[in-house]
Amino acid sequence: MAPIDQEHGTTVLHRPADQHPPRTWRSWLIGRPLATADAPHQTIGKAIGLAVFASDALSSTAYATQEILFILAVAGTAAFGYAFPISIAIVVLLAIVVVSYEQTIHAYPNSASAYIVTRDNLGTLPSQTTGAALLTDYILTVAVSISSGVAQITSAYPDLYDFRVEIAVGMVALIMLINLRGVKESGVAFAIPTYFFLMMIFMTVITGLVRYLTGSLTGVVDPPHLELTEVAQPITLFLILHAFASGTTALTGVEAISDGVPAFKEPRTHNAGITLIWMASILGALFLGITFLAIQIGAIPSESETVISQLVRTAYDGRGILYLVTIASTTIILIMAANTAYADFPRLSALMAADGFLPRQLTYRGSRLVFSRGIIALGLLASLLIIIFQASVTALIPLYAIGVFLSFTLSQAGMAHRWWKIGQLAPGQEVQERGSVLRYDPGWRPKMVINGFGAVCTFIVMLIFAFTKFVHGAWIVLLLIPLLVMVLSGIHRHYQGLAKRLSLRNYQGDLRLTRHRVILLVGGVHQGTLAALRYARFLSDDITAVHVSINPDESQRIRNEWEKWGNGVRIVILESPYRLLLEPLLDYINDLDTRRQPGEIITVVVPQFVPRHWWHNLLHTQTAFMLRITLLFRPGIVITDVPYQVE
């Protein structure tokens, strides 16, 4: 360390970033600390971008079809035929959402995160609602993706079914650890498994389709048992809508690219937009293909074997090497989808914390430059969900997607409002508004209609989802989001109130301190007490030693010793008929407090014994600690413990 910059009484000690802090158990676990200057600035192209941002969206094909079938199953296997038209409706919805988002990306080249779009266009309450919805959804993304990944594993190895919760929680912890290290070479590391998954799953779908066309596609051999709790119900509109709602989980993760626009190579909005359209096309094609084939082979939705597993082993005639490789790639893409949430959740919570709606600590980057606290919070919450819902995708689905559609709706509504404002500007006029520049655009009307239509569609879908899945768990999220918004507002009020009260604007300065009264707590007369006395004498001349007397004999001894060692400092003996230590002391301090002059400050000096081993503390009373807690709320009283180390 060397002082470099010195002016006006200010010294800045620069510390070169190559002086690495020492290794600890933590650095062994998550890697050496990274300097702030090391933050990565690399950008990525479209092909890598697809790999990085699309895993969440693409991986939903692993469970969306199955969840549609689960709902239709209550009307018997005959109802499975409805799955394909439902899938087509979902793909249409996907197209609407993607077109709407494409416009958003171009309007917000820095970050088209739904939170920012809502905040900048609709204000605090909608943006906090979006924030709460997204945070909830990121947690669910981890829980659902990992649970589905584990379901793929247990489909291949049914013996592991009983350990699904443990495996899932272990995976959440592993991904947490990886993210705490920080993923620097994310691009290539993501591209390989994503493209491998796409290759394997397309191969499966194409093989299936070819065999279907050539008539060699058989039904599922030895399908799982269809668990029907009641007699088959009639097919109602409600049932169809319910199945549709389950299928919309295929759309989760579509927003990832719009959050990550700044990561793309220039022209970044153009590249991000193209990538979004690629991703949507692949997702739509895969989803339709899988649903179509699942119906053809008579796949049965089940907790014990996933529909994907049934499809793959039917296409390849058994659990051979191709089956295992495909299932493995599906599992990996699902885990990577969870990984996406580990990037999104901490980033969003840091954003919200910077706005003062979440604890400030979430804005601190940890030793590896990642938002460690957010990563840990996400890991714990997702593990909790997995344990509560026993790693069942079907049980988790009713909680999922509401948040996604709520944030879709609010951000698209925000965009529509934004186009309307642009329409009010004079041609050529530019207005700087919060995070973005509003510039007149003659095509504002159709753009407003597109975003508005997107908002209306996703809003309707959200209502369908909430309504059809209300009793199955959607109520939890419908309760949780307003609750979260209340907490966020409470935190915001706290920070705002605090800033106001601590502000130096119009601050006149307090009364000058005029008297410093020092109270030295004496439990016994020994070297530690004398060290504290020496310190106290340095603070002020106005010292009173105070001893709380529980045992009169001992008090007499202390009086005698104090006469010898107390350096003339007066001592007050407080009798304690009820053998209490703190209470007489507090009474005494109260008494001084009420007779305090303006500008007088009281310091209580407590000799604190520091043992060699922490467990030695069990053998000593923790007076200083108790006193500090009790007096913390009193203005003008400072507790100082003078530690004396016994060597």
Added chain:
Amino acid sequence: MAPIDQEHGTTVLHRPADQHPPRTWRSWLIGRPLATADAPHQTIGKAIGLAVFASDALSSTAYATQEILFILAVAGTAAFGYAFPISIAIVVLLAIVVVSYEQTIHAYPNSASAYIVTRDNLGTLPSQTTGAALLTDYILTVAVSISSGVAQITSAYPDLYDFRVEIAVGMVALIMLINLRGVKESGVAFAIPTYFFLMMIFMTVITGLVRYLTGSLTGVVDPPHLELTEVAQPITLFLILHAFASGTTALTGVEAISDGVPAFKEPRTHNAGITLIWMASILGALFLGITFLAIQIGAIPSESETVISQLVRTAYDGRGILYLVTIASTTIILIMAANTAYADFPRLSALMAADGFLPRQLTYRGSRLVFSRGIIALGLLASLLIIIFQASVTALIPLYAIGVFLSFTLSQAGMAHRWWKIGQLAPGQEVQERGSVLRYDPGWRPKMVINGFGAVCTFIVMLIFAFTKFVHGAWIVLLLIPLLVMVLSGIHRHYQGLAKRLSLRNYQGDLRLTRHRVILLVGGVHQGTLAALRYARFLSDDITAVHVSINPDESQRIRNEWEKWGNGVRIVILESPYRLLLEPLLDYINDLDTRRQPGEIITVVVPQFVPRHWWHNLLHTQTAFMLRITLLFRPGIVITDVPYQVE
């Protein structure tokens, strides 16, 4: 409060004991605090003394017979006949112990506790062994007595069997609470149930004997099923000794009177001695009677119904009102036996803590004048035992009694040694030795022989117990007691070492303090920081404000604001390339530390934000706290946090 006594710079603030502290939830639970002056000084006569001290010993008749039968059962019901001769042997042992203790009472009129007798005559290691043995045994007394009490209840109401652990733990908690309140009117409160139990149980035994003599005593109707795990084993000497060992649990609690000599009316040793002999006679008669009758009616030892229950319902021909009243009185006496341990354990641990072998806190009397910490410790440990051993008396018995016989042996050996020392004195000579006066006694030889014989007998019984019950659980205690002795010695060494290092004997006084360097931690410039600055300026003129810079923009802002508000105090900005807060600060302090002049002290002043609600702390970093923990072990550095309360 009024200062009364003032001399030589000493003020004593008397506080009248009638100024009761305010009521709290604790005072509601355990009663209002009692003043030290309220400690009871009443003494009791023989009849009340018997009731107060004998419940532990007398209550063992409720399980001793059953435990003998449990062991003999492995040789089949035919072996039950051996129970009576075994009981006679146990009564003989009782007589030996009582005669031996009678002598001890006269020698130690203040307290003939085995711990004190051993400490004063045999030294530290034996006395700590006795202490460890007795503490272990008190815990077991609670566990065994309560478990047996609950077994009586579940004998009468078999439906409650599944809840036995819950009931037992609940009872332990209840007795703990009663003892935390303090039992003031103990005498009468104890006399009624004790004499009621004696009346009921003697009535049962006499009814049984009369019916036996008139030939109208039947066998047990519908006895519990005898649980035999293997084929009947032959009757071996080992088996007989094993059954004998189980029966010796009848002797537990005999030492209670010798611990309580000072509570008796004068002539107290005489009265205590007479009471001891009464108690032993009653105990012996009851034990023999119960064992004799149990064999005659063919009682079966069982976890589901106690032998006492079988005996009572056979004597009274069924579960009538007499049965219920007798069982109820047995349950109550067992609970009172547990209560005895609640008096003994805290008293002994306070004694050992005063000698420096247990944490000092155990010597503090709580608000109700009782040793609250010892009471709570006993309650928790006994509950733990009950849970581990599922409230089974038979499972707990192998752990019991070793401690009792070990302390018997050591205290009688101590007495024998004492008589030998007395024998070495000249006639008429008196020697003050630790707690007692040694005075020449011409009858020292026979007295030494009696105590010596007592020591040898109890030692042999202890060996028999340890040997026959080793695998069943005695090994736990044989391991635990040396371990406990090691812990006790460790604690003693800690206190002794500390006293030596803190001692003012040969203390020359430390270096005078010459320089006070104050470091003010600045996280931001606001009213709280300025309050801390005001305080720091009062401490010393040598102040340096220190800011750890994670974000350069923010640091620049702080520099600017400090120029305006910092009152000319110089500020040091510590750059933190790894975004760490504590480490750069510690480096800086280290640096100052190494360049420190002799007699220089460093105070680190940390502005600490005190929120209105404790949970607001979650929204703030706890720098002061972390810093205190980290710097605690550094000599010459004092951390002062100046709290600023936000109102």
